[in-house]
Amino acid sequence: MALMGRCLFFSLYMFALSAVPQKHFLCRTATIDMWYVFCGNTRYAPRITMKSCDANTKFGLNGIISWIPSFDVNNMYWTVAIWYNTLKVSDHTYVLCTGTDDEFEFCGSLKGETILMNIERRLVLPRLKKGVYKFAFQGFVDGQKKEELCINGTATSKIDI
Template sequence: MFTIIIFLIGFVPVKTKHVVCDEPNLELYYSFCGESFVTTAAMKPCVFNRQEYVNLSMTFIPRTNLDYVYAIFEVWHNSFKVSDATYPMCSGVDDDFSFCGALKGETIKLFKREHFPRLPDVKGVFTSKFRVFAGLKEEQIICIDFMLNIKE
């Protein structure tokens, strides 16, 4: 029995952590949940406070047309869900995002200069799941798990 359990554990897929930011007071990693996506993410400079602006960027290649798109963003702090929000992104009318209407297979590059004025003064580990769905069949096109550790 023990041999069978060891054998099965060997086939459990391990998520690869991709480093976005690794500083003495801050760590930010992401990994893909579900299928592998051609995605990169970056945050420069590597700070996370209320006053500082950071440059966020992401590149991906969608597997479907981006006419109707929405995102679900969930955040936990030390195993407690602190946020759960759905954001409509593309509806086909007056869309705010440049990637709306992009076709399957196009390379999408996103860039945003942002600061976090509502960031709580809470230290510890935050985990989040960012999922993006597209099309009338609501096909999941991106699924990323983030881990943020604010140390001081």
């Protein structure tokens, strides 16, 4: 009976370890650490890579995002929520694909096609206070709340920037 209990405990322990989302580091500097976890249930998790990690007021988003969509990407919108030390500071929805004259080249991609996107954008951010910033990104397609992507990110600012 003791052996059976140990086997059950070991099985539950291994299941708990495998259920923990894998943390992917984006960058680590003397002033900021950034990472994300994939929270969606699609078959292929997205990959995000940042080429630079300069966290000053003229932050350059310079990276690569790749994923294989589970649905056709004709209409797509993102919801983005941001928290600073547990206080929700932003909650917005952004329309990325409308089906006509879209800015992003992945709009119109079909289910199962590999999407590889280079992003080079200059963002003007407010001054960052020392603390922990949490980001929740959810991408939905076809206006029917079909979740295509879900990414939770964390940025830890080690000093006031």
